[in-house]
Amino acid sequence: MTRLEVLKTYKIYIGGQFPRTESGRYYTLTGKDSTPLANVCLSSRKDFRNAVVAARAAFAGWSSRPGFNRGQILYRIAEMLEGRKEQFVAELILQGAAPKAALEEVMTATDRLVYYAGWCDKYQALFSSVNPVASSHFNFSVPEATGVVAIIAPESNSLLGLVTALAPVIAGGNTCVALASTSMPLCAVTFAEVVHASDVPAGVVNILTGTSKELHSHFASHMDVNALICYGTDKTEITRMKELASLNVKRIFVHTKEDQGPYHILQAQEIKTTWHPIEQIGPGKAGY
Amino acid sequence: MAQLQIPDFRKSTIVDQVGIEERVSRFNTRSIKKESKVKGLKLVLSMIDLTTLEGKDTEGKVKQMCYKAAHPHDALSGLPTVAAVCVYPTMVGTAKQALAGTGVKVASVSTAFPSGQSTRQVKLLDTKFAVEHGADEIDMVISRGEFLKGNYAFVFDEIAAIKEACGTARLKVIFETGELSTLDNVRRASELAMHAGADFIKTSTGKISPAATMPVTLVMLEAIRDFYYATGKMVGMKPAGGISTAKSGLQYLVMLHETLGADWLTNKWFRFGASSLANDVLMQLVKEKTGVYQSKEYFSAD
Numbered sequence: 001m002t003r004l005e006v007l008k009t010y011k012i013y014i015g016g017q018f019p020r021t022e023s024g025r026y027y028t029l030t031g032k033d034s035t036p037l038a039n040v041c042l043s044s045r046k047d048f049r050n051a052v053v054a055a056r057a058a059f060a061g062w063s064s065r066p067g068f069n070r071g072q073i074l075y076r077i078a079e080m081l082e083g084r085k086e087q088f089v090a091e092l093i094l095q096g097a098a099p100k101a102a103l104e105e106v107m108t109a110t111d112r113l114v115y116y117a118g119w120c121d122k123y124q125a126l127f128s129s130v131n132p133v134a135s136s137h138f139n140f141s142v143p144e145a146t147g148v149v150a151i152i153a154p155e156s157n158s159l160l161g162l163v164t165a166l167a168p169v170i171a172g173g174n175t176c177v178a179l180a181s182t183s184m185p186l187c188a189v190t191f192a193e194v195v196h197a198s199d200v201p202a203g204v205v206n207i208l209t210g211t212s213k214e215l216h217s218h219f220a221s222h223m224d225v226n227a228l229i230c231y232g233t234d235k236t237e238i239t240r241m242k243e244l245a246s247l248n249v250k251r252i253f254v255h256t257k258e259d260q261g262p263y264h265i266l267q268a269q270e271i272k273t274t275w276h277p278i279e280q281i282g283p284g285k286a287g288y
Numbered sequence: 289m290a291q292l293q294i295p296d297f298r299k300s301t302i303v304d305q306v307g308i309e310e311r312v313s314r315f316n317t318r319s320i321k322k323e324s325k326v327k328g329l330k331l332v333l334s335m336i337d338l339t340t341l342e343g344k345d346t347e348g349k350v351k352q353m354c355y356k357a358a359h360p361h362d363a364l365s366g367l368p369t370v371a372a373v374c375v376y377p378t379m380v381g382t383a384k385q386a387l388a389g390t391g392v393k394v395a396s397v398s399t400a401f402p403s404g405q406s407t408r409q410v411k412l413l414d415t416k417f418a419v420e421h422g423a424d425e426i427d428m429v430i431s432r433g434e435f436l437k438g439n440y441a442f443v444f445d446e447i448a449a450i451k452e453a454c455g456t457a458r459l460k461v462i463f464e465t466g467e468l469s470t471l472d473n474v475r476r477a478s479e480l481a482m483h484a485g486a487d488f489i490k491t492s493t494g495k496i497s498p499a500a501t502m503p504v505t506l507v508m509l510e511a512i513r514d515f516y517y518a519t520g521k522m523v524g525m526k527p528a529g530g531i532s533t534a535k536s537g538l539q540y541l542v543m544l545h546e547t548l549g550a551d552w553l554t555n556k557w558f559r560f561g562a563s564s565l566a567n568d569v570l571m572q573l574v575k576e577k578t579g580v581y582q583s584k585e586y587f588s589a590d
Contacts, residue, residue: 049581224583247580 010185012041012209013192015054016202021047021210029185037094040185043210045218048177051206052224055148055175058203063145063173067121074117074171077198081110084194088159091186095158109163112260116167123172123265131273138276143269145173146251147226150219152212154231154258158184161258162191162207165229168264170204174227177206179219185209212237220244220252227251227268231258294444295479301514303471303507312502315543325538326576332537333360333569334368335555336562337395337526340375340590341402341494350379353590354386361570361587364577370566371555372425376401377418384422395425395460399450402464402493404429408446415453426450427460429493430477432467440480447484460488460526460559465504466496474504478511488524494561499529502543509547522551528561534572537565563590 011018023044029037041047062070081088085106092102124143131139149169154161158181169176180188192207208215212232220228220241228241228250238254245252253267320328338357340349350373357370372393375383383394396418400406406414415426428450434442451459461481465474481489489508492499505527512523525548527540537560544558552558567589571582 045581052581218581221579222581222583223586224581248583248586 008038010038010040010189010209012043012047013189013196013205013207014047014051015057015206016196018192018196022050023047029183031094032096038186040189040209043179043208043215045215047208047210048215048218048222051177051208052148052150052222054203055177055206056224058201059145059147059175061201062170062175062204065173067124067173070171070173071117071120073199074113074120074167077195077200078110078113078117080194080198081106081113081191084190085110087190088187091190092158095184095186105157105160109160112160112163113167115260116171116265119168119262119265120171123262123269126262127266127269127271133275136278138278139273140276141271141273143172143266144272146268146270147174148224149174149176149227149229149268150222150225151176151178152216152219152228152230152232153178153180153188155181155183155233157181157258159187159191161231162188164258164260164264165231165255166205168260169229169268170200172265172268174268175204175206177208177219177225179212179215180207180209182209182211216241217244220250221247223248225250227253229253229255229267231255292444292448292484294441295483297440297476297479300475300479301510303475305471305503308471308503308506312506312543315502315546316539318539318542320538320542322576326573328538328541329534329569329573329576330366330368331541331553332534332560333566333573334371335559336370336566336569337372337374337528337559338370338566338590339373339494339528339561339563341397345376345379347379347382349590350375350382351386354383354392356566356588356590357392358387358390360566361574364570364574367570367573371559374427374561377414377421377423380418380421380423393424394422395427396421396423397427397429397462397493399428399446401427401429401462402495404431405433408449411446412449412453415450419453419455419457423457425458425460425488426454427462427490429462429464430481432464435468435473435477435480440476443477444480444484447481447486451485458487458524459485460490460524461486462490462493462528464493464496465491465500466498471503471507474507475511478508479515482511482515482521482523486523488526488559490526490528490559490561492527492529492561494529497530500527500531500561502539505540506543506547509544513548516548522557524557524559525552526559526561531560531562532564532568534565534569537569 021041021043025042026039031037088106089102127143133139151165153165195205216237221244357373369392372395374395377396380396398415399411463477567587
């Protein structure tokens with residue numbers, strides 16, 4: 001007797017749970033020879049709204065954790081990803097990647113998480129400064145997490161693209177809602193399972209599947225989103241998002257390259273400057 | 289005045305808990321969209337008793353909340369005011385002054401709120417103090433200990449005595465349903481309070497969890513309905529505590545409408561005791577108007 005293969009239902013990830021989209025809609029993903037691979041949720045603006053509520057609720061807890069602890073958790077994501085390497089490689093191949101390239105992508109994504117894990121308690125020192133001022137104040141600037149960040153992940157790189165966009169955001173203490181690649185969403189959903197099993201508090205990472213065509217304007221207009229990071233390429237969408245982002249003066253960053261670096265952390269940070277009064281130590285001599 | 293009579297509990301309905309929960313889950317499937325939603329949300333807003341009942345309350349805080357009560361969100365035109373503000377007796381004078389001419393009522397908790405652990409004498413003084421300072425409504429707590437002991441006559445007399453002390457102020461009776469354990473007890477307390485002269489029955493103080501839940505509210509609404517059929521007297525309902533989203537506000541309205549009918553769909557007969565519900569309703573109203581999801585940051589905290 002032949003065994004029926006058990007197919008996986010690819011669901012979205014909101015607030016530490018895996019619901020289906022509230023809209024009940026889906027699209028069918030097809031493989032190379034147009035065999036159906038999976039039915040994938042077509043998220044609606046309400047799913048996005050729910051995800052932002054979850055992300056907002058998680059923000060206070062996540063941003064107040066010590067950087068070192070966030071680093072441990074990011075490293076844990078990398079560990080989990082490494083452990084499920086085969087599954088990701090298989091999914092990438094299903095989505096059309098060559099076996100060697102697929103393995104390469106999974107390894108780079110894992111390394112990238114480790115890279116940002118290391119930065120979690122170091123970028124503060126890099127981006128902080130003590131500022132010379134002409135009054136008797138100790139004046140210093142430090143980066144602080146900006147809040148809820150919406151991410152439109154790259155279309156062409158299923159796993160690596162998502163990790164590249166997401167890791168620096170959560171490393172910096174923000175919470176995020178990410179829209180996965182429309183044509184290659186399988187790895188994104190499996191990555192959500194990895195995140196779920198990695199001590200990441202519920203709501204810090206939320207992953208939706210769907211189309212940026214439908215969702216980009218809501219990503220940009222939502223008043224409770226503080227920054228928008230976009231790897232999309234559609235010129236009209238980008239212009240529209242820039243316009244809408246002005247509603248609450250969101251920071252918006254459009255990327256074309258999927259590289260890594262500490263400045264990716266900085267884009268979702270706000271710089272807080274403190275003027276701390278100090279005693280005048282002597283004429284002509286500032287205290288600091 | 290007609291003779292008050294303690295109800296005969298042998299005749300009261302036994303509550304079917306599973307049935308109640310099934311019924312509640314039905315209410316929550318109703319879909320309310322567009323114009324009906326906007327009307328519903330405005331109705332919810334007009335039914336809110338904006339509440340601050342904390343040890344750290346100051347006159348300044350109360351004044352600010354009163355302003356919010358009369359001007360929920362001036363950026364949006366055509367909004368109703370909330371129904372009332374709910375404060376401690378010592379703050380009644382301040383609130384009354386701040387709300388002069390706005391039509392917003394002042395409700396005061398009394399009878400050693402929230403525990404109700406005090407003597408009858410103190411509770412009466414507490415109530416009279418609030419009424420003398422101009423409270424339009426009194427929210428009293430029952431002695432849950434006496435109720436759970438089965439000393440129903442004590443609770444009945446207590447409510448009747450406070451009602452008398454209220455004069456023209458409307459009396460809301462708080463059961464603290466989270467401490468009554470069973471829905472049968474909730475039903476019994478509802479009948480007791482209504483027979484003793486309550487103008488409103490109210491679920492909770494908001495100080496303990498669980499506070500207002502839909503099943504508990506449904507049991508109380510059904511008690512109100514049966515009391516109305518038996519005596520022809522309308523009694524109001526106030527769920528309080530734990531209702532913080534506009535969506536749940538609408539679900540309560542659905543339940544109210546389908547249990548008691550349109551006559552109760554006014555802030556004379558239904559109130560929400562809440563502090564954070566108002567802002568969520570406002571956020572939804574602005575969203576309906578602009579099409580853009582809102583953030584708490586742009587709405588005054590109180």
